[in-house]
Amino acid sequence: MVERHFNSGRRRALLGLGTALISTPMPHAWAKDFPSRAISLVVPFPPGGGFDTIARPFADRLGKALGQSVIVDNRPGSGGNMGTDVVARAASDGYTLLFANDYLSTNPSVNRNVRYDPLRDFVPVSMVGTTQVVMAVRPDFPARSFEELVALSKQRSLSYGTPGAGTSPHLVGEYLSTISPLRSLHVPYKGTAPAVNDAMGGQIDMVYATSPSVAPQIAAGKLRGLAVFGEHRSTQLPDVPTLQEIGGPPVNYEVWYCVLAPASVPAPVLAAVREATRKALDADLAARLAKLGYAVRQSGPEEVTRAIRDGLQRWKTVVAKAKVSIE
Structure with missing residues (x-):
């Protein structure tokens, strides 16, 4: 009776295991069926901003490469943290x-x-x-060289606005304060647009923002590009010198954009998204984004990981050295 009971239990266990295996999609099934519906590309910032400028053209090309719609889903809040948290907890499919x-x-x-x-x-x-x-100022701002900017900062308090505390324009400004005599007060905004508006209106002296965010105002003569934080001039703003060209220290920093998926996404699905991304980042998209102030960069996943890891260490050091307030 004991043996009969054991065999019966073993049969039930094996039957359960077989059912589980049948109901669980195998790797080849994932690759064959994905994608079978629209994909959500979460952009953790408000619609209409600089993020959308690059995300929407990319999403369009990615959708064509995948054969399904890729819908931009704006989830703003907390400097990008709210939307990012949504994806971190999303299904890994x-x-x-x-x-x-x-x-x-x-x-x-x-x-x-x-x-x-x-x-x-x-x-x-x-x-x-x-x-x-880009460091942008009003057209009538008196300083045109870094030396003149530093001299002005010693005469009166200067202020610079950014899209918010903890953004790369903010921390680039803090980094500049640790390697040069320039001292200026950081004014955080909830997005780039209000910072740009206040710079044009004279409420702040300077605005630090990405090239696509200030290029229209510079082209219209409402702002003047004082310097680019980079090793080379911006292709979108070829007349704006680098910080080093106007006598400042070399601050060679690029804002990078990437695509990520929740952890534990099946390998065949991840491979399909990576291949579609490679196809999406073609010459046509590169030409389109270049006009908007972006340079296309294809990479393997290792470069993304390295950029995040290096950035975490870099900004942790800057925050400590500049004594930036931590929320």
């Missing part, structure tokens, strides 16, 4: 992706309440592109 940039490295440096781990909770797909941070 490849139907929810994150379009992010270097806030993945800057936010954890200034915010104790970041709930996600950018290295643990995501798997990188690819880099998408880069752009540069």
Whole structure:
């Protein structure tokens, strides 16, 4: 009777295991069926901003490469943290992706309440592109060289606005304060647009923002590009010199954009998204984004991981040295 009971139990266990195996999609099934519906590309910032400028053209091309719609889903809040947290906790099926940039490295440096781990909770797909941070001022701003800017800062307090505390324009400004005699007060805004408006209106002296965010105002003569934080001039703003060209220290920094998926996405699905991303970042998209101030950058997942890891260490050091307030 004992043996009969044991065999019966073993049969039930084997039957359960077989049922589980049948109901669990095998790797080849994932590859064959994905994608079978629209994919959500979460952009953790408001619609109409600089993020949308690069995310929407990319999403359109990615959808064509995958054969399904890729819908941009704006989930703003907390400097990108809210939307990012949504993706970190999304189903690991490849139907929810994150379009992010270097806030993945800057936010954890200034915010104790970041709930996600950018290295643990995501798997990188690819880099998408880069752009540069620009120091822009009113057309009648008296300083035109870095020496004149420093001299002015000794005569009166200068202020610079950014899209928010912990953003790369903010921390680039803090980094500049640690390697030069320039001293200026940081004024955080909830997005780039209000900072640009206040710079044009004279409420602040300078605005630090990505090239695509200030290029229209510079072209219209409402702002003057004083310098680009980068090794080379921006292709979008070829008349704006680098900081080093106007006598400042070399601050060679690029804002990068990437695509990530939640951790544990099946390998065949991840491979499909990576291949589609490679196809999406073609010459046509590169030409289109170049006009908007972005340089396309294809990469393997390792480059994304390295950029996040290096950024975490870099900005942690800057925050400590500049004594930036941590929320």
